[in-house]
Amino acid sequence: MAILELDDVSFTYGTHRVVDGLSLTLEEGEIGCLLGASGCGKTTVLRLIMGFERAHAGRILLRGEAVDDSRHHLPPEKRRIGMVFQDYALFPHLTVAGNIAFGLQEKSALAERQVARLLELVGLAGQGDKYPHELSGGQQQRVALARALAPRPHLMLLDEPFSNLDVELRERLSLEVRAILKEAGTAAILVTHDQHEAFAVADRVGVMRAGHIEQWDTPWNLYHRPATRHVADFVGEGAFLAGHIQADGRVATELGVLNGLLSTECDGASCALLPAGSPVEVLLRPDDVVHDDGAALRATILAKAFRGAEFLYTLELASGARVLSLVPSHHDHAIGEKIGIRLDTEHVVAFRHDPMAAA
Ligand SMILES: Nc1ncnc2c1ncn2[C@@H]1O[C@H](COP(=O)(O)OP(=O)(O)OP(=O)(O)O)[C@@H](O)[C@H]1O
Ligand SMILES: [Mg+2]
Incomplete structure (x- = not known):
């Protein structure tokens, strides 16, 4: 079953049509990526999926259920979507474990075990007592990922999560994040304007232009079988x-x-x-x-x-x-x-x- 479907979605800021008839389908456990130039509407699409904005036309379905159309608008906290942004935005006064546990309902022994499991998943086992300032940028970003995974979201949205990191770390971390998401079985949408990152992480990539997706396809097909001249130009040399x-x-x-x-x-x-x-x-x-x-x-x-x-x-x-x-x-x-x-x-x-x- 598709975990996420956007069907002809449009959204306008004032008179500026930022998202224009955008459609995509993400299957269970799949990692998708939105790739496009700055200002093409990538973050806006994530905000629509998250429920921070409401589509002006079209519809959004999560696990087959309409969460945004002319009749429904499920609030963000009911969508079971996790989000990781560019600036890790960890709580500086909470430990790593405290940050990860923050979104959990129960604060029981069960929660403690879950935090330990997540720490292990992101390669930070035993480091729960540290504070964010004691961690490197890459480690902080992995904590942010663990925190977003803690409430077991159906879908994870990542908005340029690696752009603050240096190239080498970013390459390593993007592969790690892919492995972590696959291990957790969590579907995700990653936003980036780095095509190498998109190719390394995603099962399916959408090249965005002027508010819509020109091609939603595997990295291989985007490179070797671009559907439009824009995609041919934008992707690869x-x-x-x-x-x-x-x-x-x-x-x-x-x-x-x-x-x-x-x-x-x-x-x-x-x-x-x-x-x-x-x-x-x-x-x-x-x-x-x-x-x-x-x-x-x-x-x-x-x-x-x-x-x-x-x-x-x-x-x-x-x-x-x-x-x-x-x-x-x-x-x-x-x-x-x-x-x-x-x-x-x-x-x-x-x-x-x-x-x-x-x-
Ligand atoms: N709150 C807002 N009010 C008005 N216009 C906005 C608002 N947020 C974004 N925009 C405009 O919508 C367009 C798309 O913005 P968006 O943030 O979705 O782009 P993006 O693809 O994420 O860009 P970047 O790669 O730079 O993050 C831009 O032209 C931007 O100026
Ligand atoms: Mg953005």
Whole structure:
């Protein structure tokens, strides 16, 4: 059963429509993520799910029950949703154990056992007597998570919970939080504008734009099968290579005829339905363009970025078009050098040629 459903939800601050026909479904135990630029409405969506705001249109269901529609509005404290914010907001005068126990109804031996169990779950066993100021930022955030998990919420909302932490800690903690939520079996929605974090933590990611979700999908599909050009641009790196539809429906480009066309957005129409000769743009990810000394195709290195295990080469093709290629870093070629490349794509995603986007 779906733990959470948003169905065509809209919300307006004054005249500003912040959430605009947004829909998503989260299954039991699943971790979803809202990914999007600052101000696109991510926090507002969490506030609607939490019940701090009421939708102006559409409906929200928790475990199949309407909690927000034109007739219902279940108050936040009845929704059994836990929340963790960016600033951990622990009570400084309470110990770690006191913070975690804060939301529990009973203050019995049972509660004590539960606090101990939660401390163990978040990797802080035996540290219940410490005060928040005695903990690192990452530890504090794990306490905040334990506190939110204590009342056994059906759903956890996390609003940029790691953004105050340094990159390394944040990567580690985001994986830990995923493990903790999975262990507890708690479904969650994480908000972030860091796609690496979204990919690492979430089962399903929604790319938000202008108050709605453009694609609600697995990280793999978002990267390799973006439904819209915006998603293709926003998620990951890549380049668009000009091509045209052949009579057989495949796409011809200067790197060859590409098989297995997966046509997605062409102003809503399928690219494969475009007449032969129609110009399209093919999305090529850096991992689609493989460096191969034996390849007949040659490209000139325009720029290179060292990433440790790999170089990201910016390559110029014969036509002047540019593509990116991710190459193991023992292939240390000089700028200006010509190297062999081939495509390694199991499918390609093509978009209707958009002169505006190309400009
Ligand atoms: N209380 C409010 N009154 C009026 N406008 C608001 C209010 N809260 C948010 N907004 C506006 O709604 C829009 C969405 O805000 P929201 O906080 O949901 O964005 P966000 O995606 O969470 O951004 P960020 O990544 O910066 O946290 C913004 O344009 C913001 O200015
Ligand atoms: Mg926000």
